[in-house]
Amino acid sequence: MxxxxxxxxxxxxxxxxxxxxxxxxxxxxxxxxxxxxxxxxxxxxxxxxxxxxxxxxxxxxxxxxxxxxxxxxxxxxxxxxxxxxxxxxxxxxxxxxxxxxxxxxxxxxxxxxxxxxxxxxxxxxxxxxxxxxGNRDARGKQSVSLTAVVADCVEMAGTRHHLPDGAIHLERRLPTGDSAIVIGDAQELKSAVSNLIENAIKYRSGEIKVAIEVERLDGKRVAIRVKDQGIGIAQEELKRIFGRFYRTSGTAAQKVKGAGLGLFIVRSVAKKHRGRAYAASDGIGKGSTFTMELESVFPAKVVL
Missing domain, CATH: 1.20.58 (Methane Monooxygenase Hydroxylase; Chain G, domain 1)
Incomplete structure (x- = not known):
């Protein structure tokens, strides 16, 4: 190297x-x-x-x-x-x-x-x-409920890591009856959300404490935010971390095993669903917030 x-x-x-x-x-x-x-x-x-x-x-x-x-x-x-x-x-x-x-x-x-x-x-x-x-050819699209996808991912992460109640807190900031419908690929969306949750768990600095928000931004967009209290990210690496194979250079981050593909998948899925993915952090040791904004349908008519 x-x-x-x-x-x-x-x-x-x-x-x-x-x-x-x-x-x-x-x-x-x-x-x-x-x-x-x-x-x-x-x-x-x-x-x-x-x-x-x-x-x-x-x-x-x-x-x-x-x-x-x-x-x-x-x-x-x-x-x-x-x-x-x-x-x-x-x-x-x-x-x-x-x-x-x-x-x-x-x-x-x-x-x-x-x-x-x-x-x-x-x-x-x-x-x-x-x-x-990475392949731009989209598969068959369908109406997907983001609230259901996020809930499934939270349950799956809790079971896989044997987490206690309260380790992952899910908050829905949505109008009554809105389940944040996205037209796209359910499996890809589940993979992206799972990667965000897995990263929050893997890069923790102590007790697992993850907060997830599903929020309606306006009539056309919905956001999923995953906040952790982990090792944090240096400002100069906030954009690079979404690159294929990229792994942060911090000592704590290097101890976590991985192939450097999780956030690349998140960004690619967001783009395929006419959205974007980005990260925010106050610095090393101060936790991180990952946000995925997607184009959605409002009001929701179909719930899967």
Missing amino acids: PGRRRQAILFTVLGIVMVALAVALQSVWVVVNWRFSVLLVLGSIFFLLLIAGVTLNSIFLVREIRKNEQHNAFLNAVTHELKTPVASIKLYLETLERREVPPEKRKEFYRVMLDDSNRLMNTIEQVLEASRV
Whole structure:
């Protein structure tokens, strides 16, 4: 990783030096040949083309280096996320095969293996979902109740993480009878909301305390906000975190395992439903708020 960053810095510096050299040469040429107006015009045009070419080439090289860096980070993360649960399951199965394990211990082994299997399936689903939502071809659209989607995701997260009552608080800020209907893909919306809730749980700094709001903004938009009291996000990373494979650079964040696809899925789903996704945080250690705004139907006529 440091080597690739040095390469990016090298190409950036090289591009700046080449631009500076070109500017210097052009300035000298203009001073020497200021009387030849036609040559001056042609030289200026070629000079601008040269500058544009050097700049575009430098930008392209730096972007390619960053993409390769992100792909390598993604492969390392996914490999770890796949290898670790598989190795754990194999170890417990070998133990059960070779030894006589007491019933209580056997139940514990089964529970751990189920947790590892769920972790494995979650990683696979994340990769597949990221590939699918990246495709702009939309599947069949239907009327989807956001309140029902969010409620299902909250229940699923509580069951998966064995959360106590009150760990996730859901508040509906909607007019009476409005269930915030969105025309779109129910599975994709559920995946996006689940990712927001999972992130709030994974990146906690202590006790799990998550607040979720479903709010009617106006007649055409509805917002889902997920607020946590977790490790927070640096201001310069608030926009980057929605990129594919991107993971924050903070020490606390790096301890959390993942492939860097969750927020990319959230942003992609929001765009496909004519909305947007963004994050807010007061800084490291001060929690975060993730918002997904979607185009909706009001008043609601169909509830699924």
